Amino acid sequence: MTYSIDPALRQLIRRQFPAAEAAGCFSALHGLTGLTGKVMVGEQILLARREAELPIPAVCRQREYRLLKRLAASGLTPQVYGYQHPWLLLAWRPGEVLDASQFSAQLPALVTLISQLHHQPLSGYPLQMLALLQRYWQLCRQRNVRWLRALTQLARQGEPRPLRLAPLHMDIHAGNLLLCDTQLSLIDWEYAGDGDIALELAAIIAANALDASQCQRLLADYAARNQLDPILLARQIQRWQPWLRLLMASWYQLRAEQSGDARLQQLAAESWRRL
Numbered sequence: 001m002t003y004s005i006d007p008a009l010r011q012l013i014r015r016q017f018p019a020a021e022a023a024g025c026f027s028a029l030h031g032l033t034g035l036t037g038k039v040m041v042g043e044q045i046l047l048a049r050r051e052a053e054l055p056i057p058a059v060c061r062q063r064e065y066r067l068l069k070r071l072a073a074s075g076l077t078p079q080v081y082g083y084q085h086p087w088l089l090l091a092w093r094p095g096e097v098l099d100a101s102q103f104s105a106q107l108p109a110l111v112t113l114i115s116q117l118h119h120q121p122l123s124g125y126p127l128q129m130l131a132l133l134q135r136y137w138q139l140c141r142q143r144n145v146r147w148l149r150a151l152t153q154l155a156r157q158g159e160p161r162p163l164r165l166a167p168l169h170m171d172i173h174a175g176n177l178l179l180c181d182t183q184l185s186l187i188d189w190e191y192a193g194d195g196d197i198a199l200e201l202a203a204i205i206a207a208n209a210l211d212a213s214q215c216q217r218l219l220a221d222y223a224a225r226n227q228l229d230p231i232l233l234a235r236q237i238q239r240w241q242p243w244l245r246l247l248m249a250s251w252y253q254l255r256a257e258q259s260g261d262a263r264l265q266q267l268a269a270e271s272w273r274r275l
Contacts, residue, residue, distance in 0.1 A: 140254050
């Protein structure tokens with residue numbers, strides 16, 4: 001579906017491309033957080049990402065803009081053209097989005113990709129998991145005793161001491177991976193920040209429902225590539241798993257309440273049952 005270009009987005013495009021005229025339509029893309037779409041500037045395709053209308057913890061286009069600028073030298077992130085509230089303007093990345101059936105076959109390439117990311121300088125935006133979980137609790141209307149008990153227990157334990165700090169993507173699943181020829185790349189960096197590498201791996205396992213064999217391959221390959229003890233890495237991932245389970249349940253709950261989407265409501269209910 002196409003829309004007229006928002007005046008604020010048109011102004012941002014004109015500031016970044018003064019010699020070009022933006023096309024008069026915006027092609028919306030599927031997404032759950034904010035309005036994202038393709039815009040044509042002459043022969044060039046751009047990606048425009050709008051701030052979400054309702055608050056989602058850790059999602060801020062200005063923060064995303066600054067983080068992507070700091071990681072620009074890595075070549076792992078899309079080129080950033082500019083930010084003007086509420087829009088972030090990026091270069092369009094070519095490629096085909098993976099489907100779930102392709103994910104397992106791309107695990108070696110994914111390990112290479114995240115290892116490169118985890119060796120970049122810190123972005124300056126630390127991920128504070130307890131504060132993030134508490135913010136979800138504050139924003140949701142429907143709360144339950146199980147949620148409060150889990151949140152209280154994690155607050156009492158405190159976050160695991162990081163095994164190694166690095167920039168993390170924190171939303172790696174098939175839908176956020178592009179394959180262009182044989183090159184794999186990451187998109188949708190809105191949840192990125194600095195954190196424990198084991199947290200990233202725990203998030204990959206949780207978001208992609210990896211089986212025992214796939215988990216073992218992921219951990220062994222990552223540990224070998226990054227000179228880590230695989231047993232220590234596995235233990236650290238295990239420490240983060242309760243945090244990830246609560247984060248996923250909290251995210252589904254908030255997005256279900258904000259959108260009224262039946263599928264998200266079902267996913268939220270399933271997450272609470274697993275918790």
